[in-house]
Amino acid sequence: MTKLAVIRSSPNVVDGSRSTGDLVLEADVCIVGTGAGGAVTAATLARAGLSVLMLEEGGYYTHADFTMREKDTEPRLYQEGMTRTTADGAIAILQGRAVGGTTVVNWTTCFRTPEDVVEHWKKKHGVAGFAYADLVPHYEAIEQRLAIAKVGYGSMNPNNRTLHDGCTKLGWSVDTLRRNVHACMQTGFCHLGCPVNAKRSMLVTMIPDAIDAGAKLVFRARADRFEVEAGAVKALRGTLLDAEGRKPTGRTFTVKAKRFVVSGGAINSPALLLRSGIDGGGLVGTRTFLHPVVGSAAVYEEAIEPSRGAPQSAASHHFAHRGDEVGFFLEAVPWYPALISTTTPGFGPAHEAAFVQSPHTALHIAIAIDGFHDDVPGGRVTLRESGAPLIEYPIVPKLWNAFRFAQKRLAEMQFASGAKTVRTIHEVPVVMHGKVDEAAIDAARWEKGSVPVSTAHQMGGCRMGDDPKTSVVRSEDLRCHTVSNLHVIDGSVFPTSLGVNPQQSIYGLARLVATRIAAAK
Amino acid sequence: MATSRRSFLRKGLIGGALLALGGVGLAVYPSKEVGVATAPLEALEPRAFQVLVALASRIVTATGSNPVAIAHSADRTLSYALPETQEAINKLLGLFENALPGLLFDGRLQPFTRLSAQSQDAVLESWRTSRIELRRTGYQALRKLVLAAHYIEESSWGPLAYSPPRGFSAMAYDDSQVGTPEWVRAQANGDTK
Numbered sequence: 001m002t003k004l005a006v007i008r009s010s011p012n013v014v015d016g017s018r019s020t021g022d023l024v025l026e027a028d029v030c031i032v033g034t035g036a037g038g039a040v041t042a043a044t045l046a047r048a049g050l051s052v053l054m055l056e057e058g059g060y061y062t063h064a065d066f067t068m069r070e071k072d073t074e075p076r077l078y079q080e081g082m083t084r085t086t087a088d089g090a091i092a093i094l095q096g097r098a099v100g101g102t103t104v105v106n107w108t109t110c111f112r113t114p115e116d117v118v119e120h121w122k123k124k125h126g127v128a129g130f131a132y133a134d135l136v137p138h139y140e141a142i143e144q145r146l147a148i149a150k151v152g153y154g155s156m157n158p159n160n161r162t163l164h165d166g167c168t169k170l171g172w173s174v175d176t177l178r179r180n181v182h183a184c185m186q187t188g189f190c191h192l193g194c195p196v197n198a199k200r201s202m203l204v205t206m207i208p209d210a211i212d213a214g215a216k217l218v219f220r221a222r223a224d225r226f227e228v229e230a231g232a233v234k235a236l237r238g239t240l241l242d243a244e245g246r247k248p249t250g251r252t253f254t255v256k257a258k259r260f261v262v263s264g265g266a267i268n269s270p271a272l273l274l275r276s277g278i279d280g281g282g283l284v285g286t287r288t289f290l291h292p293v294v295g296s297a298a299v300y301e302e303a304i305e306p307s308r309g310a311p312q313s314a315a316s317h318h319f320a321h322r323g324d325e326v327g328f329f330l331e332a333v334p335w336y337p338a339l340i341s342t343t344t345p346g347f348g349p350a351h352e353a354a355f356v357q358s359p360h361t362a363l364h365i366a367i368a369i370d371g372f373h374d375d376v377p378g379g380r381v382t383l384r385e386s387g388a389p390l391i392e393y394p395i396v397p398k399l400w401n402a403f404r405f406a407q408k409r410l411a412e413m414q415f416a417s418g419a420k421t422v423r424t425i426h427e428v429p430v431v432m433h434g435k436v437d438e439a440a441i442d443a444a445r446w447e448k449g450s451v452p453v454s455t456a457h458q459m460g461g462c463r464m465g466d467d468p469k470t471s472v473v474r475s476e477d478l479r480c481h482t483v484s485n486l487h488v489i490d491g492s493v494f495p496t497s498l499g500v501n502p503q504q505s506i507y508g509l510a511r512l513v514a515t516r517i518a519a520a521k
Numbered sequence: 522m523a524t525s526r527r528s529f530l531r532k533g534l535i536g537g538a539l540l541a542l543g544g545v546g547l548a549v550y551p552s553k554e555v556g557v558a559t560a561p562l563e564a565l566e567p568r569a570f571q572v573l574v575a576l577a578s579r580i581v582t583a584t585g586s587n588p589v590a591i592a593h594s595a596d597r598t599l600s601y602a603l604p605e606t607q608e609a610i611n612k613l614l615g616l617f618e619n620a621l622p623g624l625l626f627d628g629r630l631q632p633f634t635r636l637s638a639q640s641q642d643a644v645l646e647s648w649r650t651s652r653i654e655l656r657r658t659g660y661q662a663l664r665k666l667v668l669a670a671h672y673i674e675e676s677s678w679g680p681l682a683y684s685p686p687r688g689f690s691a692m693a694y695d696d697s698q699v700g701t702p703e704w705v706r707a708q709a710n711g712d713t714k
Binding site: 002003004005063064066067068069070071074075076080081082083085088089090092182183185187189195196197198244245246305307337338339341342344347348349351352355356358359384385386388427428447448449450452 | 598657674695
């Protein structure tokens, strides 16, 4: 039996769906969520000798479940069965839901938080609890544990190479990416869970580390609300879910702990606080950032086969800083039939004609960097009647302007790398042959429902800072200003978006903060 | 922020009223049964299932596609969605079917399931390019639901030159050792530019 299998079958791992009674649990620290923030926190605290209990709403799936088929995996590994959207349905939200969280399904792109972003947080949002230099040793430790390394030019698939070559020809800054993989077999299925454990997600690193150090894990356990008395959490109440995570089993759980950590991500964490009556003076759930994405499809004579090879291995931040305008960065996206069929416009024969070109089609995206301009305030998480989160995100004029500009640059880059035809992903697309038609892109319908917008990076909603009037948690240790034994450790604490893929920013900050919590125990 | 929030809520209220029309029907034109469910439904109401079958037959016209199978696949996907989402999709399908809003917006007297294929395409086109945000986003929600339900099935992959292999998991690494093993470091260095 492999070490991972031993850990999966450890008595410290409990499947909540199989519980025949209500659970009453105790620990020094209870962590809600096992993604980038929760898993790193759990491993750090468990190794420091604290008794740690991890709770996870999703299932505990392993490589054998990752069949490289969307049908087997997308409904199980994504929030709301991959149907999560903003309230108006205009923005598709990709977010993981499993032991290991989004790290199980992300595309392995790793960036440290840009130093200028940490500086911006300090100057503009009063984040004084740490400096960039404080994060560096934690980034290094994570890079070692997760085998984060830069890929070489030769490792790129054609989908990424076209992005790299197009930018290079235009003189735009571009680079290969750093990935958290070991001996990647280039299956191309990161999005559906790595079938060979090459991706060093939380599932195969920090969660086993935590359990190895004595931590306990209950999965299929949904945290409903904290009971707060006299400024401290007295207990956490929750619901056990069935094996597929679709319905409650009728059993509940209660946790008593000295400290609680919320690590549910930028949508579920604020929702849990709001259900618990913790609204941070109206700040909880506000300034939610999505790195909203628009895309461009380019048809090449050569086969691109974007479903093969590492999904992401190149990025350009050439347009990240645009002064008063919203910046963006460029990356590639992989191709899976169900996912990408929905971004190919039209219906009936018109859709089919465009979709069968897919083996020759490259897909590139522009990711808008929201939260750095006063007139780009982000969205808001509130509660539905049932208590589930409701996400509203207005696409303000400045974002639409950024999308228009980005769409032109995407097309320019694609033609520079040899594309014969470029198509915007509007429902009524702009189709260009040989050169960018800026007037047609300007004239396209830039409005919700006419152009698909999506997000794979959710941030904010429980922002950190040191003034309780303008922040939810203090930056020193991410402890709630108003609840003495409650921390929030995940991407929800970022006061802005990041301008880079977020996983490593969460790892590094979580490790820093967990180390401080362990030292103060 | 306050202004955009008010604007958002206003749009939401209009959208809600429009969506509510999905529950109102013209009794003289009942829905037509266009397909028979082959398994119990998990999220879709029977009437909504019929509308989805009709929609699937126009959104996916590839040879060999099966609208009933697509509607069942969509029903399975929706079974993982929030109850609120399931309710909204059922209402949206009702709105799509309904002759009353159809009369108001498209000038049609019959429910969607009773229209000819050509007229159904015209309704889809009308929603697709509508000036009303709810109709555009509603069209997108249903279009995406149908397309994903079709292309998630291996039977649809023939024309796409797409056939991921099976059995990769047999080659999985066991890399759960605490700390970073030497062989991981060696690999990382080898792949570093």
